[in-house]
Amino acid sequence: MSTWNQIIGHDWAVRLLQGAITHQRVGHAYLITGPEQIGKTTLARTFAQALNCEAVVGERPCGQCRTCQLVAANRHPDVRLLEPEVSKRGKATIKIDAVRELQRGLNLAAYEARMKVAILRQFDAANANAANAFLKTLEEPPANVVLLLTATDADTLLPTIASRCRVIGLRPLPLSLIEQSLTTRWHVPEKRAYLLAHLADGRLGWAVQASQDATILQERESQLEQLEDVVNGRRVDRFNLADKLSRKPEQLPALLKNWLSWWRDLALLTQVHKSVGTHSLPIHNIDQESRLHELIDRWSSEQIQSSLKQTDLALWQLERNANTRLVLENLFLTYPLL
Template identity: 30%
Template structure:
């Protein structure tokens, strides 16, 4: 894995390329962004480039240093992960003890701390001692979903780099051009990726995603039959996926958004659920155009109600009954 293998974070990649070329490498960085967005991949490429014996715009991939990175056994690059649910004080203490020894092969010792936002307060305070007086050869990379989880004193001693979500069209294009997916599959996965390429790739291999989506479409079909008993029966489905309720409600939102698009344009060109266009065409005949906007509003309201801790079952029942009545 090198810089040239990373897709969708060009601005950050170019920043690190310049840092290595100009020998302006900071002692500590916070990589902020959601899981799957490429933080660890870029951290590894950065570490590899720093240690490369023949670096030019990217690691050479043939020197002994690059080969050791590829084999996950470079002595001057260490990966630290949570033990259980947190990164503990003793793990940072062990890192500090290791940091007392100068690099074995290169000019830098690099520590990539995954899920660094899960450091205990005592671990953060211990890390702070290193950040206040780091050895010249130290480079510490903190991977985090949210930099606000760090003590202000840690944040002030790190360069913070935000990893941004990609556009849906960009992800779709990458999935079809680089990963060989057809347009229908790429469109669906890009829509449900939340702007994270890594998540889109994971969804492709996920039977759980496929099953949840199929079950959700079946629930929509049953609810549109307007039998109130069906609406109450469907509550069991939402209870089963209560921990994933935002995801399930998003499936439903995208479905009715597609129905709206289909009725407005008469074309399936802009559908998200392109692979389900025949089912959408069938549903189109069972629902009036003027109902769909209200249904979308009801689903959005339900998402907000659940977030505000309104009774879960009551919120879902009201949503399903209201969809039938609109």
Template identity: 40%
Template sequence: MTWDIVGHELAVRQLQLALERDEMPQALLITGPESVGKMTLARLVSNALLCQGPAAQRPCGACRACRKFASGNHPDFMAVTPEEAGGSLKIEQIRAVERFLTLTPNESAHKIALIGDFERATTAAANALLKTLEEPPVYAHLILLAQDADLLLPTIVSRSRRIDLRPLSPVTVDAALQTRWNVPAEQATHLARLSGGRMGWAVRAVTETEYQQRMDNALRLLLGLLRQDLPARFETAQALARDEHTRPDEILAYWLTGWRDVLLIQTGNAPRITYRQYDQALAEIAQRVPPNAVLQALQALEACRDALQHNANAQLWLENLLLNLPELA
């Protein structure tokens, strides 16, 4: 049985085996970076548990249970995530999960609750879930998603079977974009490089039309910052950290691309740059900023991106990053 997910072969095989042997753990904790495939995998496990098709073909996609699941109407499946983007997972939501799992299944042998962004659970919410984790009803399955198990209560982690998803290789993302999403080769390779191995991000970049616009805006912001004085940069950092509509980690990914382009120009590889429409502005930077300072900027960006992915204080990191950018003014 091939599950409809790119990569993560080991995790998929492990879960399929558990299904075949009817040994699916009652508590699964799927961890990994944002958009790496946690939700896709969790939905496949849920769907496979509910599917009434032949055992070797679950999820079959054709039975009544699969059709109900696909349309979001399966009565034995419940998914909760924080109600607002960036908000927390509240105790009322966990109580709703508890109530859902208390009642026996309606149509299948299992009842599944999927909880996304579990690192955003309030302490009260996490503690409330512990009770359910300690003595789940026999038919109950809990699937928790989190970016990093270190951010969760150790008692939650120790009661769950952990599945760690790592970023895919750029080659895998590249090939999937070309074969499954019909993305032209050059664009696919470029997006795969930008994606950091996160398939979900790459697919959104292809399917969301404003993607190119966001990429351009990010580079223009960087070009502007290089000519700003420190107080102006300080304000920009604060605005970036505060603005709920911008995703700092995404902007940082584009800036990484911009600085790599500068480095490519400096090493005589100008034809390989990504931001071709900005080649003159980038060539000017390549001429005025020494290569070691470009490398430093790249390292600082990578450190900042890592920190933000681990929920560090965004404003502090962005201030530090922006104030230390080279100056072109």
């Protein structure tokens, strides 16, 4: 069975790349966009396998030959993977030195592959110097080299970079497809698959990882308990928690994203409840539904919308290296009190 079949829910993208190989119209650069853990790197790696698969019969990539296995393990000498460095604050950055090292490798002849491939993950994390340096490679690509960039959105890259790539935009998968895939392919129990499919927000990769790593849901539960501590706490309690959380800045993006999801669900439930009085809504935090309904009449729509916006703002500020403790203190002061 071809490893193309391992890609779930992005059939049109698979057909596009298969067609490019079949008709010998492979571009020198592709930009694969979409949310985190939606399958961008999986698609890029499978394309790299297909370009160099050794199978003589059957569909490529076979997933069984030496080349396919080396690419899958990130050990093929002609298929390079460039990933961001993550700082102690949790900020991911691609620096110019890493780009220059990659460029030197791409300018050398291939060891054994038909096509050299570079997979540049999260290229929206490249700093200005790294992005400008890589632009030269896009403008004058070496022969027999395919560049595969991934990013959350084409707009997060320099226009001069995005315009030189063929853009493949991956979209979130339907909840039902994620739930079905978890139960049939990964044999996840139905109840757990139902919860993970709701929490995944269309990201199958996240759902699979969470099904295999129990600490992901445990950490989420702890983070939601901390949110309860904030809204139940006095001013001094909120400042103390801000101080505690600020000491682990690398954990804050995940924490605030979970809080953001919680506020979004509450905002949705509040809006619909006050207009038509129905509770039949596709919220993400389905295991928190009872608690969310308890809070509908405790806070005004304005308070909930404000908390949602302020949480989103805090995430934006932390991504730009704002003072961690100050960001959290300001955020906690905007949250309503229970």
